[in-house]
Amino acid sequence: MEDHGQQPRKHVFAINTSPEFLNIVRELFQEEGYNVTTTNFAPNSFQQIEALQPDALIIDIAIGQEAGWELLEQLSADADTAGIPALVLSTDARLLARAEAQASRYGKHRYLAKPLDLDAMLAAIREMIGTP
Amino acid sequence: MPPDPDEAASDAHQLRHDLLSSLAIVSGQTQLLQRQLRRMDGFSDGDRQRLETGLEVILTAARALGTRIEDLPGLRDARDET
Numbered sequence: 001m002e003d004h005g006q007q008p009r010k011h012v013f014a015i016n017t018s019p020e021f022l023n024i025v026r027e028l029f030q031e032e033g034y035n036v037t038t039t040n041f042a043p044n045s046f047q048q049i050e051a052l053q054p055d056a057l058i059i060d061i062a063i064g065q066e067a068g069w070e071l072l073e074q075l076s077a078d079a080d081t082a083g084i085p086a087l088v089l090s091t092d093a094r095l096l097a098r099a100e101a102q103a104s105r106y107g108k109h110r111y112l113a114k115p116l117d118l119d120a121m122l123a124a125i126r127e128m129i130g131t132p
Numbered sequence: 133m134p135p136d137p138d139e140a141a142s143d144a145h146q147l148r149h150d151l152l153s154s155l156a157i158v159s160g161q162t163q164l165l166q167r168q169l170r171r172m173d174g175f176s177d178g179d180r181q182r183l184e185t186g187l188e189v190i191l192t193a194a195r196a197l198g199t200r201i202e203d204l205p206g207l208r209d210a211r212d213e214t
Contacts, residue, residue: 018157028164062153091152091153092149114152114153115152115156116156118163
């Protein structure tokens with residue numbers, strides 16, 4: 001896990017299996033003034049989020065991998081993390097629509113289909129937590 | 133032996149995801165460079181124009197390829213079966 005910010009600014013926590021994707025997110029949000037933590041999916045991802053209490057999450061859901069969905073369920077079920085908003089990304093818009101319809105299970109989040117539109121990602125995070 | 137339909141669909145689904153994920157990196161990195169270029173000084177107008185045009189060409193091609201992937205019959209079916 002890498003912590004790229006030093007000042008007490010709004011904190012975005014991005015989690016993904018692709019280091020290239022995480023680099024893009026880190027550069028984008030750091031340039032906009034956010035404090036950014038990036039990490040790969042790991043068995044202790046939930047504990048990391050619970051400990052850091054970021055202002056927002058960016059979670060990329062990979063097809064065929066349950067880690068992202070399980071993490072969302074775990075976050076939604078825990079009182080300490082249920083209030084953390086997430087921007088959920090996937091290459092499958094239909095999958096995202098189904099998840100959005102199950103807010104009681106996965107939490108009430110924002111969903112964006114890939115390929116990435118950086119302006120849309122920034123706008124979504126700003127809507128959720130405001131400017132840095 | 134004919135391919136297992138479920139396995140074939142799963143492979144197509146994974147392929148679609150892998151292609152679009154890779155394309156998302158190309159597209160995302162290009163957009164990031166566009167944003168950074170807008171803030172950079174020290175280029176002549178001609179050089180800036182060439183860089184902006186080149187990045188736009190990459191982004192346009194990546195978006196077109198994404199649309200092609202979405203529309204490929206085998207991969208479109210994979211999406212519909214999700």
